Amino acid sequence: MKSVITTVVGSADSASRFPSASDMESVQGSIQRAAARLEAAEKLAGNYDQVAQEAVDAVYNQYPNGATGRQPRKCATEGKEKCKRDFVHYLRLINYCLVTGGTGPLDELAINGQKEVYKALSIDAGTYVAGFAHIRSRGCAPRDMSAQALTAYNQLLDYVINSLG
Numbered sequence: 001m002k003s004v005i006t007t008v009v010g011s012a013d014s015a016s017r018f019p020s021a022s023d024m025e026s027v028q029g030s031i032q033r034a035a036a037r038l039e040a041a042e043k044l045a046g047n048y049d050q051v052a053q054e055a056v057d058a059v060y061n062q063y064p065n066g067a068t069g070r071q072p073r074k075c076a077t078e079g080k081e082k083c084k085r086d087f088v089h090y091l092r093l094i095n096y097c098l099v100t101g102g103t104g105p106l107d108e109l110a111i112n113g114q115k116e117v118y119k120a121l122s123i124d125a126g127t128y129v130a131g132f133a134h135i136r137s138r139g140c141a142p143r144d145m146s147a148q149a150l151t152a153y154n155q156l157l158d159y160v161i162n163s164l165g
Contacts, residue, residue: 004030004101030101036148041098043145044091044153052087054138055131056080062130087131094156103159111163125164132161 008027012019019027044051060080089110096105118125136157141147 006104007102033148033152034101036146037098037101037152040145040149040153041095043149044095044098048088048091048095049084051091051135052084055087055135056084058134059083059127059131063127083127083131086128090128090132090160094153094160097156098152103156106156106160106163110160114163129161129164132157132164136161 005027008019008023012023060083090106093105093110097103115125136154139145139150139154141150144150145153
């Protein structure tokens with residue numbers, strides 16, 4: 001799994017050297033941001049279903065058939081349940097990334113190969129982009145979490161949005 005610490009140590013090890021001063025500064029920065037990431041992870045962990053449902057509602061309000069592409073879902077109820085399941089999956093991985101301080105969990109368990117899977121299943125990734133964009137625009141500091149925690153959370157949402165786009 002990739003985190004700042006494992007990436008720094010792995011790079012130094014691959015180059016047969018000790019971590020440099022700049023390597024150590026990046027690790028220190030990650031550690032300093034850890035409290036904000038953990039705050040975001042804690043807030044998100046208690047609200048997976050609510051956040052996912054808001055994303056699904058936003059998708060189905062914007063796209064009544066539940067899809068942005070050519071193939072509408074055959075059953076709106078089944079489509080909403082599957083859509084929510086997928087959003088919860090992504091949110092759990094985002095939570096895991098907040099805890100680890102890196103994008104490894106998302107890369108390994110969601111992003112690698114996702115475009116091929118969605119294409120094979122005739123799922124338009126734009127549907128998920130719309131939902132995650134709604135989630136991102138809905139977050140508010142200090143109502144939901146501190147500004148630093150919201151920044152860490154939004155960075156991961158942007159990472160997912162960009163990977164799907």
